[in-house]
Amino acid sequence: MSSQFFVKCAMYLCSFLIITNIAAQSSEIIKPVAREISESKLKKDFSKIEIFNPFTPSTERVMQTDAFATNITFTTVDAGVLESLYNEKKDAISLSIPYRDEVLELELIQVHILSSGFKVTSALGGDEAYNPGIYYRGIIKDDPNSIVAISIFQNEIFGVASSQKDGNINIGRNKKPGALENEYILYSDKDILVDYENKGCATPEPEGYESTFHDLLETSGGTRIDKCPKVYLEADYDLYVNKGSVTSTSNYLTSIFNNSAAIYANEDVPIEISEIFVWNTADSYSTATSFNALTDFKINRPTFNGDIAHLIAMDPGGLGGVAYTINGLCNTYKYCYSDVNSTYSDFPTYSWTVMVITHEMGHLFGSYHTHSCNWVGGAIDNCYTTEGGCPAGPAPVGGGTIMSYCHLTAYGINFSNGFGAQPGNAIRNTITAAACIEGATGETDPGYCASLGVNSEYEWIQSISINGVSNVSDNNFGYADFSALTAELAPGEMVNVTLTPGYISATAYPEYFSIWIDYNNDLDFNDVGENVYNSGSVTSSVSGTFYVPAAANGETKMRIAMKYNAGATTCELFSYGEVEDYSVSFIASDLNYCNAKGVSALTEWIDKIELNGFIRNSSSDGGYYDGTANVIDLMPGNAYSIKYSAGFTLLPTREFYKAWIDYNQDGDFEDSGEELFARKSKSANNINSSFTVPASALTGKTMFRIAMKNGAYPSPCETFLVGEVEDYTINILPGLQAGLKSEDSDLQVYPNPNDGLFQLVLNNYAEENMLIKIYDMTGRIVYTSIEPNTNGIAAIDCNSIASGLYMIRIYNDTQCIASAKFIKE
Structure with missing residues (x-):
């Protein structure tokens, strides 16, 4: 085995450990x-x-x-x-x-x-x-x-x-x-070799707040909040003197806030500056202690433009920072103070300033210190004497978080650690619960989620071919946007796809291809039926098919992912492989069928059609009815019964019926096998006929025509004197591939009907696992699962799908080997 393979394995293990660590810190793969x-x-x-x-x-x-x-x-x-x-x-x-x-x-x-x-x-x-x-x-x-x-x-x-x-x-x-x-x-x-000048934070813990705090912690957290606190910033006179002008002071404050906002953004918490006030004349704020300065600030600024007010000062002695309380939102204690380092002001000590400003706002947004005993499980770290007398928490080996005192220890505070799980949830849930906080006013930029391979040096997507649209590319460094390329797909039809991996050498690796199409244009690939294709493990070019729902329309995005050694998810950052995005448009058939009608239908007409669940009862339509907006699903190889009858204003007369389906979708009804039946009747009673859809019928939408003529059999393109013609749309659903097992006793569903919990029994199946897909009657995939094969038996739990008739299929790699229908009650 080549040394390159071992290098790849080592790198894969390293990357896997990194991504595993990311996943352990967050419910998302990437921050x-x-x-x-x-x-x-x-x-x-x-x-x-x-x-x-x-x-x-x-x-x-x-x-x-x-x-x-x-x-x-x-x-x-x-x-x-x-x-x-x-x-x-x-x-x-x-x-x-x-x-x-x-x-x-x-x-x-x-x-x-x-x-x-x-x-x-x-x-x-x-x-x-x-x-x-x-x-x-x-x-x-x-x-x-x-x-x-x-x-x-x-x-x-x-x-x-x-x-x-x-x-x-x-x-x-x-x-x-x-x-x-x-x-x-x-x-x-x-x-930095000098000691940190800031003396720390003296934020008091509000009496009796612990119960409210624990209620907030128990609230489900971890997702982006819609609310956006507005922050009023005030610069004291000493900071203005140090910076030299109102503009320079404002530049400094917005740049510091930009770093603080980035830390909050990495917790899915948006914040904005509403106003900056600069003291360009002497202020009256105390320089004795941080709390004295904060008290003066609150008295001097009883109202302000924002949700919280933050005084930023450059006082001598390193006064540190302080917030008036834990959770200052929507109350009279929405003030905090931060002292900017002055001793080393010739150096750009931004990280010190960012840390204290972010920390103090964190208190007003609902977080205690990490060495508080109020957290679930007690203190989070051991960087300072605990607040409450509980045992110290564990050492923060990777550095402390924002609400810690780890800047006073060798561990330090690393902004990339953010707030940590519990403080982050406390902040998100506190802001969410604050009735006075409104949403963000800045710009938004919606779009598709990201997905890419971190390393595409060893393997990448070499080429794709979808319905005649081909693209060949080299290593695109994990992701490529080929949205300028559009594949035209026909609704209600099968799509042929061929995907080919590329490798840096002759060594091939197990790759898994997946394709998603955003059918409902909601900027994600997560809806039922949007994962249209999964290849399973391949080392070379793979071909397959997927079905486009008959209702698909317009233009949208398609994503193709190739991941090493496992299937990708829609928004995943994975170790090895590549992702490519394309555009697709759905093009309806432009076939023009010949005209046919009855000149007069005053005395006799088609008054009923019933086929595979579709029923239409009608009076005279004047000789022709265009019912192509009605779509009737049929399956290749299946036999169907059709019921029809005539309506009369006078006594019944002899009527001649014929019906056709354009199975090969060539725009006519002249091909062998496209005539379904020929019947005659002198009765207003229902007539029953049957036909079988050929296994060779093309998947997708096509035309169904039924004609009733007085006195003789009609032809498909005839205009005759008395009678009526009706046209409908047939949707030929995907059938089993030629040579494979049809829907028979090889696959059984127990019980059937069921409530979504059932067993599959598949005879003569020796593979370790079963790849199972469930389709609704429009051809959409509503359930996909890989289940262990226990002597040909697999347990299925799909009780979340709606009630109705479904097709279940078992696949071996990409080929369907058995299928059955079942009813979900």
Whole structure:
């Protein structure tokens, strides 16, 4: 066996462990921000941006930073590229940044962090003219657990990129004396050598809130909330003096908030800034303690534009942060305070500031500290003395979360960890329960979910062919959007598909193909019947068929996934393989059938048709009735009884009947076997005839014509003097493949009818598992399952499907080997 195979296996194991770890942390395979990036790749071009240029600083410059942190990367920023980036306001970018001995590629999409009606005001000037930055959010390429927020202004760029590997990487201008105008430094806060100045958080725990808190925790959480808290930010005078202007202060606050909003977004919690107020004259806030400053803030600002109010100050002494309470929504305690680091203000210490601001808002949004004893199971970590006297929690080996004090320990706080499961649920459920909070006012960008293979180096989708539409491509790095290619599919017909994997070498791997079509155009592939094809394990080209429902119409999206060693799901990030998206349109038949009618039907006409559950009773239709809007389902190889009769105004006369079905769908009724019967009768009573649909009948919609003529047999295209003609649509459902077992005693359903719980008994079946598909009478797949074969017996639970008649089929790989009908009561 080749060494390449072992390398692949090792990489697959590594990737599997990574994805397993992701899944263990969240009910979703990828985190929300990574999901946003993946979904954006389906719709947007990511412009490659190179703005940073590494350079080697002087020894003096290095010495200026050595006491602050190690492993600092020095760069310059191309001012022209920065200005262009600001002016062009690109929706999606791929930003390269040099960091230590590598180049990190940041995949970013533009986001909206300012609410509708956002404004900047100041103590002296009232409403201020302000041009916001361009705010981006995303991940480090190939690291779906990472999180990045970058803010672009006309002459400056701020941001933090966080990952388990590198910690929180600060990106900002070097403001040390002697630094170049366009000089920037990049460093991780885990490499900082100085002690963290912030003294921590003194948020009081509200008396008697524990019961409400536990009720909120017990509420089902974990999904994106529809509400979006609006945050009022206020900057004290010292922060204004440090930044130099109202605009610079606002730039700083929006960039910090962009990072905080990214952390909340990764918890599926949207937040927006409603207003920024800047003290450009001396304020009256206390600098003695954080709680004194917060109290002054609450008194000074009894009303404000937003759901919570946040004072951000640059007070000496590292006062830390404080919130007025746990859960300050929709009450009078909706205030918090954060002290921005001042000792090292020459360095871009954004991650410290982001941490304290995000932390204090977390209290107002309903979260205790992680060392609180109020959590289910007690304290979440051991980073600080517990609040409540319970035993300490476990060590946060991968770093602490936002509501922890782990920044005071060697573990640190990593933004990519977010809030953690319980604090995240507490925040989501608290905001959801807050009656005063409204929805987001920013822009939304709905679309299909993302799906891709993380690594397509070894295998990829080489080619597809669907109903004559072919596409051949090489490795597309896990995902390709081929929506410009449209496959035209006919409703009510079978579709032929051929799929071929591509490999880097002669070694072939087990691949599983799946196809989905969004039939109802609701931007997902999750509805019943939308998973139209699954190949099972293949190592080379595979061909198969699927049925297009007769009701399909318009245009929509089709997704094809090829995953190594298992079937993919619709929105999955998987280790090896590839995903491709295409467009499909549903084209109805353009066949034009000949005309036929009775000139007069005043005295006699067709007054009843009954076929396979369809019944129509009628009076005279004037010689012709177009009933093609009525669709009657028939199955190849099955025998059917048809009931019909004549209506008379006078005494019955002798009538001659014939009927035809265009089985080969060539637009006429002249082919052998297309005439169903020839009968004559001088009675108004029902007449019964029977016919068998040929096994060779083409799947899909076609024409059924019945004619009644007085005095002689009609031909299919005749206009005659007395009598009537009626046309209907027949939908030939998919039948068993030629040479395979038909619906007979090989497959039994017990009981039948049933309530959706039943047993299948299949004779002479030796495979380990049964691939089972259940179809409704329109041909839609309503149930798919792989069940273990126990001596030819399998138990089925499909009680969620509606009552009705169904076809159940057993497949061996892609071929149907047996089928049976059953009734779900």
